Amino acid sequence: MLTNEHIKQRLKEKFAEQVTGFEEPYGMLTFEAPKELNLKVLNFLYDDEELRFRFLTTLGGVHYPANKGRELAVVYHLHNLADNVRIRFKVFTDINLPDIYTATGLFSAANWMERETYDFYGFNFVGHPNLKRILNVEEMDYFPMRKEFPLEDQSRVDKDDEMFGRGGSAGFGTDTREEDNRNSVTAESEKDDAPG
Amino acid sequence: MIMTLIAVDWWLILEKGVLIGGIIGLSFFIAMYTTYAERKVAAWLQDRRGPNRAGPFGILQPLADGGKLFFKEEIIPLASNRFLFILGPALAMITALLTSTVIPWATPFVTKGGSVIPMQVADVDMGILLVFSIVSVGVYGIMIGGWASNNKFSLIAAIRGASQMVSYELPMGLALIAVLFLTGSLKMSEIVTNQVQHGWHIIYQPLGFLIFFICALAECNRTPFDLPEAENELNFGYHQEYSSMKLGFYLFAEYINMFISSAVMVTLYFGGYDIPFVNETSWGLNSFWMSFLSFSVIMTKIAFFLFVFLWIRWTIPRFRYDQLMNLGWKKLIPLALVNMIITAAVILLLNK
Amino acid sequence: MLTQRAKQVDRKPMTFLESIYLWNILKGMGITISHLFKKKVTINYPEQTRSFSKVWRGLHVLNRDEAGRENCTACGLCAVACPAEAITMEAAERLPGEEHLYREEKYAAKYEINMLRCIFCGLCEEACPKDAIYLSQSIAPANYGRKGFIYKKEDLLIPHPKEEPEAYQKALGEKATIN
Amino acid sequence: MIHLLQTGLNSADSSSYLPVGIQVIFAVGLVAFLTFLTHFLGPKRKTADKLQNFASGIESHGDARQPMAIKYFLTAILFVLFDVEVIFFYPYAVNFKGLGWDGFWAVAMFVGFFLCGFIYIVKRGALKWED
Amino acid sequence: MSITQILFWFLSVVALFSALMVISSKNPIYSVLWLIVTFFSISGHYILLNAQFLAIVNIIVYAGAIMVLFLFVIMLMNLNKETEPPKNRWLKMAGAVAGGCLLLVLVAALKDTDIKQQHALVNEGNIGLIKNLGKELFTTYVVPFEISSILFLSAMVGAVVIGKKE
Amino acid sequence: MSEQHIKLPEGSIEKTTTTLNLGPTHPATHGVMQNILELDGERIVSTEQTIGYIHRAFEKIAERRPLYQITTLTDRMNYCSSPINNMGWHITCEKLLGIKTPKRVDYLRVIMMELARISDHLICNSIVGVDAGAYTGFLYVMQYRELIYEIYEEVCGARLTTNMGRIGGFERNFNDIAFQKLEKFLKEYPKVLKEFENLFQRNRIFMDRTRNTGAISAERALNYGFTGPNLRAAGVDYDVRVHTPYSSYEDFDFNIPVGTTGDNYDRWLVRGKEMWESLSILEQAYRKVQEFKGAEAEVFHADAPAYYLPEKEDVYTKMEALIYHFKIVMGETEIPKGEVYQSVEGGNGELGFYLISDGGRTPYRLHFRRPCFIYYQAFEELTKGGMLSDAIMTMSSLNLIAGEMDS
Amino acid sequence: MPINYYIFLSIALFAIGIVGVLTRRNAIIIFMCIELMLNAVNLLLVAFSKMHHLNNAVADVTAGTDGQLFVFFIMVVAAAEVSVGLAIIVMMYRNIHSVDVNFLNRLKH
């Protein structure tokens, strides 16, 4: 049986002080490593006959604007299917230099996940075969999942608080802007009541 | 010139004209109502009701479709070849309308004056081969239409369709030959008479019929051979770019082809207008009723086959291109050949 | 094998009968034809309607109490709970003499739901602490323009139990009994 | 003088094709008429976008008619050859009874060659549609 | 003029016109289509001559098979474009002249032969029927019949060998 | 002699392949994917997929929504089996909040999840049939999806985007009608499923179409991050329900159908078999639920007043309840900091929720592991060398759900 | 019909074919012209077969069938020829990517 303790042991053996931040939130071993080491760690976890973390469950980014110098994190969830153990592995990077080695060589599954992470957070996965936006339009010029960017559609022309229940700061629906007049023809023809 | 015109037997032309008009009208009518039947049968097989809002039971549905298609905008893509784009569906329609020439629709009708009016547009010596020749030209409709659209899906479909249609012509012809052994004539009228006398050909040629039937499905581009218009793959295939009545032509042509191939199958294998198990000539009906009766009989048989066409369509999946070709070339052709040779040998042995 | 529970699916090679196509095609045709004679399940909407469950989340209603007073107190919880941000309201203080109109001291002077935004999730119903907003079993009808989907308070309020008792009875339907 | 049919059409004569000709005229006329008619009915709003080809909702690029895999044409070639071979059987079929066993053996031999060719092309993989 | 004559002239004009179109169309696809028209008119001639079997076979073989093959090849090669550069003008002229000369010579040569009095029997005559042709084919011409099967065999082999070569 | 010669069509010297743009508006891509296929005749040389056509930014929205509103997002992820997503989300939240659900809730959840699984698989399998050209079977099974929807409707009041369940349990107890319908379903569905299988399973045309097409080996499948039926079709018996049981799945006895080759036929068979397994689970769960009697049968949520909305009656009358109610709705209840990863066996495989909470009313970060998204990238490998028609079958047998894929 | 009508028609068709062969450069069109010429000959043969028939009608009912059979065989040969010929053209197209006969000519040197 592979225990978290044992994994931790093995990692410590191999990478000594370089892997840090061991935690076990809700039972899942979590640790981090410097971003230069991410591939080494993943390779070790993959190749090691005992650890056999050969299934990349998921990969995602996180943005911590408060952590200066290490704003962005890539989180790998790995799974050892045979022993049924999951671990979480994080790599932090500076938002101004978000270069990280790609894991596509190890896991084919990482390809799109990394593209998505790039799309959302702007990581530069070094060595990725086809690093371009995947979900958003190619023309997009920012990384929408970073905390500073708003969720709402900024270019909306029909944004009308009266219609969409987005009241002013204080109350609800106090702020009424111009009526939606895209359907100019509709507006004209409002008089003739449509039979129904 | 005047003399020529007088020399022409205008009555004959009139008579044939009426007959042709009637048959083309019938083809149209049947085609229209086959679309209706298709929708209804599909619905019933699928526990649904089907169209029921246009007129009582949706009877007017085909008219609605037709009316709508007529008044739809006609689109001819710029990149396409204008003339060919129009020619494609027109060819498909024309060939579909022509195949009905040699089919005997009923027993001849004898007028009071004693002249006999055959209920067959043309009883030519080449009979069934004439149908084949028209069918073999029919492939241009799909090819030209698909190619002229300048759309990749259409092009692929056109090529698929053409390969399929020509491939299945072969086993169809081979299967037919075994029937010709029995009749010794290509004339449709004789083929029917032969069946009236000796029993339906299906009894002697079940395998041949099966091959013929499969090929008929393929020639009409019906499931499981509807690859050229497979909507899940090619998105309506060769008629993807067509709108308005040109689309209507393609759709109509398909249904008319179904109708005619049912008619051909009935004539070749199921005794045409012959009523099974009885000797109707002994009833002493007058010739009008006789013709009428035999006509209803053949229509009933055709209706049955049309139903089978629909039924198959709504039951089974379609082939893949290579499987379809394999079936045609590697299975049906040898099978039809063997069937032919065995039939010949058996007949000769029995004749000894 | 990771577990003991794996079970191979049945992927046997084709038998001869299956390989000549016909048998299974005929079988399939048998199945489809048997449906020809089955009762059709189609519901002839709009002539017939299918019965909805009692808890079906359809068009909203704003509730009144037995005396016909509006229940809503414009607390705004429903708007907060609404993931689609479809609810807009304006609160107003109840003036003296309006007690027969509004149950609480505050009431919604304006209450609008944009049915085009609404996703009929029912969270507003759940959020309301005043027994005021409910989703009904009507479906929101289609319309030609976007404006037709702004449901104002008049469109949402249930019929007045006193003033329009008939309409009220109709709106009750067979009154929901199941929780 | 009303008599409907004086002579009837002898199927051995070319006049028996007269009705076929009439039907051709009929069919072509009908189709031409309908094509013509539908051209005038229905609204017309031609825009550049509309007249582009439909390419699954993306703007279409270039000419769809690029050279396709040539291999399809092998089908057509084999079809031409086989088709003519099949036509040989028709004259045989109508004379079948008269020709008796002699004819049968002649045709059997023909079929033999046919099959040889068939087996050859199957062996050569000309009928492999998969690639 | 009898109706046969009218048809004769009609078919002849169609045949000649479409044949001319075959060689003058820029787009090979149109050439194919015009050639098909030519074949149909020739088939019409066959029918007039009561060579029914040949008429139908002509359609099936030429219009229904060979031209399909042509069309296929053109479609697959994408030769639809009018990409053919004009041949050298002189060469073209020379070609036309040569053809014209041939026509003239032949016409002149045959103009005064006594063959003029001969007539081809139209509309009637049974020899064009499949039955009679078949009888002849399978009695007198059995050997060519068998040989043609060998021809097919070799054509098949040839086509496959050429066509399958990667 | 002139030096010109007949010009070649553009780019034809080397290129004998055709580029075909399949989608987005194409029936086989369900309107939302774009595949650019490079075809040699009908054979696929390479493909390139474009996705994101319905990208809705779930993960971003999730950062702005209180926990209980996120069900509206999970609903719309794999909309063929939204209850599974909802339950998965609730289980994740419960893990974070430390709520223990009663057994009856677990079993009820199992019922809903298995129903959802059936509805997911039956859509997928019948769509494979439709894409193969046979439409009728699809309509036969869809009638039973309607029945499943009716059950949903009784439980939560909606058919597709159910918003079913709450953190800690269900929004209301199952009523009798729901159980009656479930019984009906259990009784009738096996027949229909059998009939559906008879239409396809041993039909040679269908077998030919699906066998040996779109195949993938177990090893590659794992490398590609396949999970769920698609992985099992390749022969790996990985199932979250067995590996990391949640919602008391350990109480149930069921098998994991596995295939051998990972081709379309195996995927189809595995899904088919899973429906049978789900039926058996449903029966077991139904029996287990029936065993709860009296007051126990009234339990439909955990006792977690801080997170589960109080009874409406209490809200109207009791101050304490009203306060809780306000707090929950406003999202002001205590939420622990932490990171949770929880996965459930969704219709398409391991559906994971990686939730980072910073103690605020909304998740700090919520990442969904969306199985569709992950395995669709293998599409090229699956279809390369196959034919155009195979690609279409592969697409449908993978059960690509755009909502899940594009998030 | 007078036989020379047919003769002239055939000659005309034949000549058109010749002109086509001489003036076009596209191998496929040249091929089609050859088919046209073959057909011209066929037409003539059929006409002749009917002419003979007229003379010998009493003596031999099958007179002239050989002419038509000959046409039949020509068609057969044409089919074989076309299939091989087009196969060659396709191959040539595949290798040199042209169906231009002039281009082919130059390849010789």
Place this chain on the structure above:
Amino acid sequence: MARPVSYNLIKKPLEADISMADMPEGSMGEGFFATRLNNIIGLARKNSIWPLPFATSCCGIEFMATMGSHYDLARFGSERVGFSPRQCDLLMVMGTIAKKMGPVVKQVYLQMAEPRWVVAVGACASSGGIFDTYSVLQGIDQVVPVDVYVPGCPPRPEAIIDGVMRIQDLVGKESLRRRNGNQYKALLESYGIQ
């Protein structure tokens, strides 16, 4: 939660639809025959609406149910769904339309043969629904003119049928000349369509 009321029976009046706005100017003077023809063709079109299901997400699944045996859109003559814009009359946009998809919707609409109608099914297609996000188009009426909106998320099949019936009303009343008229042109121009 016992609901106090089961039904909301208030009928909201229908908006003026965008198509009714542009009866050709001379519509008053249309002769009897033209009116008859109008009516007949309207009737025909109305009963033969072939939809192009632009089904992207969840609403598309509900559309499946609408096509299914229980609801059977075929009753209205609309079961011939097609994905070729040339052959369809009704663009049914069902599901979220992301900004990436917007041009596709527009292209499909542009390529449809006249007369064409558009129905936006579901909250997303009509207004963006809950997805007021950077990537989602806030209603397809930003790119194409919409004739009928169907609310719901997803709308029940009943509601979808309801929408189709509204479309039928429109279709049945449409004048044959409308599509050539100026007002229609103006409408399209307001969307930047020639």
